[in-house]
Every structure is written in structure tokens, then in C-alpha cells.
Amino acid sequence: DVKVTQSSRYLVKRTGEKVFLECVQDMDHENMFWYRQDPGLGLRLIYFSYDVKMKEKGDIPEGYSVSREKKERFSLILESASTNQTSMYLCASSSSRQGVALYEQYFGPGTRLTVT
């Protein structure tokens, strides 16, 4: 079974702190994604990566950055956390290889981040 793990289930940070959210997948997937989930807004894509050291902006990249130094690990960074970044953050991975559950995304359990 594909496993996507996230470093924390719950996190509380103060305004202005630098925050790191870590995501690791064990299926050798090429693509990895970071979403935030807010009530009534569904999942919104922050950033994604289709290869090591590659990154693409999603729909709401402002205030975030990412890092992908190894294929299995994708980090989301909040350079200076703000209260409007309080949310549920979900990591996902998928394969681009034909015949390997093409584009089906596998999700981690999520990190609920509170910024006070």
C-alpha cells in the first residue's frame, strides 16, 4: 500500500515564526503536492513538484515556499506565519507513469496548523 506520511498531525505556531511541514511518500512517485483545506473552499493547490528540485506554483502560492531535495520528500515552508494561514494542510503524491494508477493522488493524514 502507498503510504504518505506528514510530520505532525497538529501544530501551533506564533505569528512571524518560520514553519516547516514535512511530507514523505514511499511509492517512488514522481509528483508531490501541497494543498490547504478550508471549510467551504475545498482543497486548494499551493505548490506541486513533478521531479526532484522542480516546483510549480499552484493556485495560492503566496506566503509559501517548497523544497524537494529527494524524490520521496516534499517540504512546505511558511517563511513568516500569519493567522490567515491557520488551516488544514494536506500532502499528496501521484505517478505519471502509464499503467501505474495514472494521476491518482494518495493523501497523507493532514496537519492542522494553528497560527496565533
Place this chain on the structure above:
Amino acid sequence: AQSVTQPDIHITVSEGASLELRCNYSYGATPYLFWYVQSPGQGLQLLLKYFSGDTLVQGIKGFEAEFKRSQSSFNLRKPSVHWSDAAEYFCAVNFGNEKLTFGTGTRLTIIP
């Protein structure tokens, strides 16, 4: 523009009743279609998917979905819901690249 719409924010059904959750998309071709379920405090789990072929697809937990090209829809159904089906359901669409576009979700409440 490419978009995904789940018109029902919240649906309440009685245990044992049938269920249909709606999903519509806007796209010029046939996309790849997915339904995910999210239990409280959890990540998303894939229920089923449609890529091509038979337009009625079966998924896990007794769910099925039907792709209707003429209506640009991919509605999720279950003949008889169980209390454990209470969750949030997301329709997602791949428009031909690595990304999925998600609908805003439908929260399902089950009453005894």
C-alpha cells in the same frame, strides 16, 4: 475555463436510504474523474475513478458512479447508506496534466 462543481454543500439522508452526490465539470474533452472521501480529521481516500470504457464504475464501500458525457457529470451513488458513510465527499478532475482540480465538497450526514 476548466472547473468542477459540487452543487450540494450538505446532504442529510436516513440510514438505509439511497444516496446520490452530484458532480459537474467544464471541459472540452473527456477528463479523468475521481471521487474521494474524507472522514473527520483524516486525509482523503479514493473511492473510485473513471478513465475510459464502461461509464458505470464500481468503487470501494459499495459506491458507484456514472459518467454522463452529455451532461458533463460524474455522480456518485450508493443504494443503501450506513452510519459509517457520514463524511465529506470530494469530486476531482484531471484535465490532462499532473494536477487534480477538486470540487468544494459535499458533507454527508446520516440520521438513524
